[in-house]
Amino acid sequence: MFGEILNNYTLDSLKNGEFTLSENSIKQDLSLLIQALDSSISGIILTDNQQPDNPIIYCNKAFEFITGYKRHEIIGHNCRFLQKEDRGQKERSILRKAVEDGAECVVEMRNYQKNGTLFWNELYMSPIKDEQGNVCYFIGVQNDITRRKKAEQELLHQQNIMESQIQERTKSLKESEDYLSSIVQTVRESLVVLNPEFEVLSVNDHFLKTFKVSREETEGKLLYELGNGQWDIGKLKELLENILPTNNPVEEFEVEHDFPHIGKKLMLLNAHRIELEGQYKDRILIAIEDITDRREIERRKDDFLSIASHELKTPLTTIKGYIQVMQRLLPDSVGDKLKEILNKTGIYVERLNSLIAELLDMSKIQTGNIELHKETFDFDKAIHEAVENMQAATKTHHIIIRGHATNNYTGDESHIIQVINNLLSNAIKYAPDSEEVQVYLSRVSNFLKVSVSDKGMGIKIEEQKKIFDRFYRVGEIQQRFPGMGIGLYVCDQIIKNHGGTLWVESEPGNGSTFSFTLPLDEGRFNEQ
Amino acid sequence: MSNKTILICDDDEGILDMLELILEETGYKIIPIKNSLHIYDEIEKQNPDLILLDLWMPVLSGDQVLRTLRKNPETKSLPVIVISASREGERIANEAGANLFLAKPFDLDILIDRVQEIIAA
Numbered sequence: 001m002f003g004e005i006l007n008n009y010t011l012d013s014l015k016n017g018e019f020t021l022s023e024n025s026i027k028q029d030l031s032l033l034i035q036a037l038d039s040s041i042s043g044i045i046l047t048d049n050q051q052p053d054n055p056i057i058y059c060n061k062a063f064e065f066i067t068g069y070k071r072h073e074i075i076g077h078n079c080r081f082l083q084k085e086d087r088g089q090k091e092r093s094i095l096r097k098a099v100e101d102g103a104e105c106v107v108e109m110r111n112y113q114k115n116g117t118l119f120w121n122e123l124y125m126s127p128i129k130d131e132q133g134n135v136c137y138f139i140g141v142q143n144d145i146t147r148r149k150k151a152e153q154e155l156l157h158q159q160n161i162m163e164s165q166i167q168e169r170t171k172s173l174k175e176s177e178d179y180l181s182s183i184v185q186t187v188r189e190s191l192v193v194l195n196p197e198f199e200v201l202s203v204n205d206h207f208l209k210t211f212k213v214s215r216e217e218t219e220g221k222l223l224y225e226l227g228n229g230q231w232d233i234g235k236l237k238e239l240l241e242n243i244l245p246t247n248n249p250v251e252e253f254e255v256e257h258d259f260p261h262i263g264k265k266l267m268l269l270n271a272h273r274i275e276l277e278g279q280y281k282d283r284i285l286i287a288i289e290d291i292t293d294r295r296e297i298e299r300r301k302d303d304f305l306s307i308a309s310h311e312l313k314t315p316l317t318t319i320k321g322y323i324q325v326m327q328r329l330l331p332d333s334v335g336d337k338l339k340e341i342l343n344k345t346g347i348y349v350e351r352l353n354s355l356i357a358e359l360l361d362m363s364k365i366q367t368g369n370i371e372l373h374k375e376t377f378d379f380d381k382a383i384h385e386a387v388e389n390m391q392a393a394t395k396t397h398h399i400i401i402r403g404h405a406t407n408n409y410t411g412d413e414s415h416i417i418q419v420i421n422n423l424l425s426n427a428i429k430y431a432p433d434s435e436e437v438q439v440y441l442s443r444v445s446n447f448l449k450v451s452v453s454d455k456g457m458g459i460k461i462e463e464q465k466k467i468f469d470r471f472y473r474v475g476e477i478q479q480r481f482p483g484m485g486i487g488l489y490v491c492d493q494i495i496k497n498h499g500g501t502l503w504v505e506s507e508p509g510n511g512s513t514f515s516f517t518l519p520l521d522e523g524r525f526n527e528q
Numbered sequence: 529m530s531n532k533t534i535l536i537c538d539d540d541e542g543i544l545d546m547l548e549l550i551l552e553e554t555g556y557k558i559i560p561i562k563n564s565l566h567i568y569d570e571i572e573k574q575n576p577d578l579i580l581l582d583l584w585m586p587v588l589s590g591d592q593v594l595r596t597l598r599k600n601p602e603t604k605s606l607p608v609i610v611i612s613a614s615r616e617g618e619r620i621a622n623e624a625g626a627n628l629f630l631a632k633p634f635d636l637d638i639l640i641d642r643v644q645e646i647i648a649a
Contacts (some may be wrong), residue, residue, distance in 0.1 A: 306615060310584060313613030317633035318542035324636040325550055353633055360615060373619060414618065 043067070043142035045079070046375045050133045051126070052076045054099065057137075066121075066144045068113035079140060082111035095125065102135035108145065120149035156355050179429045190288040198223045199241060201283065210290055212262055222274065233257045239271060240284065266292045309360045313353065320349050361418075361490045372412040372497055379409035379416075379448065380441060387439055390424045397428045397437050405441040405448035406520060411498050416518075419491045419502075423452040423514045426487065431456025431511065444517065447500070451515040456507040467504065468492040491516075532647050535576035537561045537593070538611070539585040543632075550636060551643070564588040568596070572600060578647050583612035583620060586603065594624040607646045611639075 037044055043063030047054045053454045055076045064071055067082060067396050083089070085342035089108040098105035104126045111121040129139040182189055190207035194200060208215060213227060223240075244250055244525035249272040268289040268465075275281050298527040323346050327486045330339060384401060391399045427437040434435045442449045459467065468488050488502075495502040499519045534556045536547050536620075544560040551557050552558050561567055571579075581592035597603040610621035613632035621629040628642055633640045637641060 310613045311617070313632050314540045315542055317611075317613065318540070318546045318635040319542075321546040321550065321636055325546070349633070 045140040047138045084112040119144050121144045192286045194284040196282040266295050309356045312356050376410045377413045378407045385419045399437045402441040403441040415494045421489050422487045425453035446521045447517040449517045453513040455511040459506040533557045533576040534578045535559045536580040537567050579608045581610050591620050591624040598625040607634040
């Protein structure tokens with residue numbers, strides 16, 4: 001459109017890029033310029049600074065369009081009529097100052113169309129001066145920037161929403177951090193976090209309480225240098241420097257140490273190398289359980305039981321002896337009834353004796369304090385001897401032993417004999433109607449194997465697992481064969497302590513076979 | 529067979545009485561000692577052929593007594609049977625140098641058999 005105008009008219013007054021006015025072309029040129037102004041999408045006005053209140057003396061078509069006013073409603077007004085009642089905008093002072101100083105300025109302000117609709121007006125104002133430098137007119141160029149402003153405002157709004165969301169999330173993060181930290185502080189176990197250089201990053205309250213130190217003298221210090229090097233413990237170093245790098249996490253690591261002020265502590269450690277993507281790497285979390293007191297209580301309990309069993313057995317020795325004397329002194333003329341009574345008394349004294357032994361065994365095993373005295377011995381010979389002794393004591397059953405295992409086994413002989421005795425006496429006890437018990441020795445791969453088979457009542461499949469539990473006794477047997485029911489539990493623990501397995505195969509009515517294996521390759525077992 | 533002497537050292541009077549009763553019956557001379565502190569004097573005085581020794585005794589324990597006996601050239605090879613209700617009894621007895629260990633409560637027949645074996649040897 002603009003191009004067409006230039007083709008139809010010649011702008012005589014514009015020569016060499018400058019306007020020069022000649023009488024005959026003025027009219028035509030002016031009309032052309034006005035058309036150009038009216039084609040602009042920016043609103044353009046002229047105000048007369050020489051008249052009071054700087055009235056608008058010219059506006060183009062775009063100004064009418066932007067403001068919604070007609071030309072006759074515009075001319076003569078001061079620009080501020082577009083602000084309607086919204087007079088508090090700080091941009092007005094910028095405008096006022098520019099008018100006073102005769103300077104240029106750009107402001108963005110809220111203006112209102114005739115119908116009251118808000119529009120954002122970007123106003124560029126520029127003075128026109130005469131030769132003396134007096135400001136005669138101002139040119140105002142206006143652009144409706146409502147859409148841009150709206151986008152800006154929406155952006156701002158979004159930013160505000162986002163900011164408040166961030167604040168909220170930060171708050172809830174902080175809350176959950178507080179929550180976690182309150183858990184960490186409440187826990188009755190000492191917790192330490194180290195960085196890869198073994199500097200203490202944080203400890204919890206329980207740590208401070210247990211080791212009687214303050215947070216200030218602990219956090220930020222090197223672990224090994226804490227409290228004059230009282231944490232410079234060989235086993236702890238071993239854990240942190242040699243074990244943890246290749247085994248993560250490490251659990252139940254026992255460290256014993258004599259601390260200068262708090263004395264000897266037995267500690268159970270769990271250590272965990274932790275990494276949080278992008279935040280930190282190779283931090284070490286150590287949880288320390290102080291088991292000093294617990295171990296001491298266990299030890300006292302074991303001591304108590306040892307003493308108790310010793311003291312109980314002492315009078316039992318006398319009783320047993322006298323019963324045997326009585327049996328001997330009994331004249332042949334005495335009735336069978338008295339003989340029978342003495343025999344039974346002897347049997348029950350024996351039972352009392354084995355109950356005391358079982359009680360002690362169970363207590364030791366329960367606390368894991370069963371000590372193995374490992375020595376190399378002739379395994380087959382020991383089993384043969386045990387079988388002979390058992391055979392000597394039983395008149396009802398015939399014990400047959402076959403096969404070979406080894407003449408050279410390293411383990412706790414007395415414990416293993418205890419197992420074989422238990423299996424043999426079970427086989428005899430629970431198969432009262434049969435006459436034969438078979439013992440079979442063999443070697444399977446790098447294990448030795450011992451099986452004890454009876455032809456007794458057998459064990460139901462659902463009860464086979466439970467018979468190795470403490471205090472479990474096969475239901476109906478409970479009434480017929482009283483006892484504490486820890487024999488097989490103790491046997492199972494003993495075999496496990498030697499790295500072997502104890503199991504049963506049985507069918508009700510067809511007898512039971514109890515078997516155990518023990519690893520022959522002692523060195524390999526230890527390495528595991 | 530009856531001129532042999534057996535010294536029994538146990539802090540429990542019941543066991544001392546019972547053992548004395550049984551072993552006297554077999555014809556041995558019995559020296560019962562309740563307080564282990566007196567054992568060295570009695571050994572010197574009576575020169576026994578065998579000692580039955582308890583382990584857990586107040587003041588001087590059986591394994592201490594046994595170690596001392598084994599260090600002395602005169603009692604070095606004196607036969608000693610340790611009788612104890614201690615769980616660790618057998619190990620302690622062997623380490624201290626006992627000829628035999630019998631766990632309490634023991635079987636009288638076995639005790640008498642072993643006593644006779646060792647004295648005859």
